[in-house]
Amino acid sequence: DFYLGPHFGGFRDAMAHPLILDMAIHTFDTARYISGADPVAVYCHAFNPKRSWYKGDASAVAIFEMSNGIVYTYRGSWCAEGLSTSWNTDWRVICNKGTLKWDGEQGVKAQIVSNLKEKGFWRPVADVDVPVKPTEHHGHAALIREFVKCIKTGRKPQTHCEDNIKSLAMVHAAVKSDATGKRVKVTW
Numbered sequence: 001d002f003y004l005g006p007h008f009g010g011f012r013d014a015m016a017h018p019l020i021l022d023m024a025i026h027t028f029d030t031a032r033y034i035s036g037a038d039p040v041a042v043y044c045h046a047f048n049p050k051r052s053w054y055k056g057d058a059s060a061v062a063i064f065e066m067s068n069g070i071v072y073t074y075r076g077s078w079c080a081e082g083l084s085t086s087w088n089t090d091w092r093v094i095c096n097k098g099t100l101k102w103d104g105e106q107g108v109k110a111q112i113v114s115n116l117k118e119k120g121f122w123r124p125v126a127d128v129d130v131p132v133k134p135t136e137h138h139g140h141a142a143l144i145r146e147f148v149k150c151i152k153t154g155r156k157p158q159t160h161c162e163d164n165i166k167s168l169a170m171v172h173a174a175v176k177s178d179a180t181g182k183r184v185k186v187t188w
Contacts, residue, residue: 002027002074002089005081007053012078016056017046019078020174024060027074027089029159029167034093037066038166039186044174052079062174064186098125108132 002023012018032038042064046057059077066072076089088104098112114126150157169188177184 001085002076003080003085005079014055017175018054018056019058019076020046020060020171024076025167025171028170029164031072032167035066035070037068037070039170040065040067041183041185042173042177043183044177046178049079054079106132
């Protein structure tokens with residue numbers, strides 16, 4: 001989930017798909033990183049709420065089929081004022097033994113089914129401590145430091161173009177799906 005209401009002004013206000021074309025790639029890239037999966041296909045519906053100050057569709061819902069049978073859903077809006085998510089979005093990962101939630105910043109919570117053999121309407125769950133490792137890769141300054149470090153050492157950055165092309169393909173497939181109203185295969 002990605003919900004913010006920035007009033008940028010300028011070119012974004014005139015774009016046909018400001019959310020998908022200018023911002024969603026970051027969330028798509030993170031989804032690929034978190035899941036370890038690649039995109040296979042997408043169905044996307046983009047729209048522009050009446051209150052929007054953007055000319056193009058500033059909101060979207062997309063369902064991505066990913067490799068390994070994973071389904072990734074994206075919901076977002078760039079004209080959502082109030083109760084904003086972080087720029088890194090809100091995440092919910094539902095697994096076979098429980099669920100993990102991340103607020104996009106520091107708040108990580110997880111619960112697992114405490115007894116997988118127990119029967120009943122609700123199975124008991126238990127909180128799980130999720131250690132959050134401090135990272136040097138937070139914020140723009142950290143990204144610039146990482147960029148300079150990679151140039152000096154010749155090491156490939158974590159987000160190099162050979163891999164990010166898959167996230168860019170997700171963006172273009174989502175726009176095509178919205179235009180056609182159909183499921184679109186993601187190719188790169």
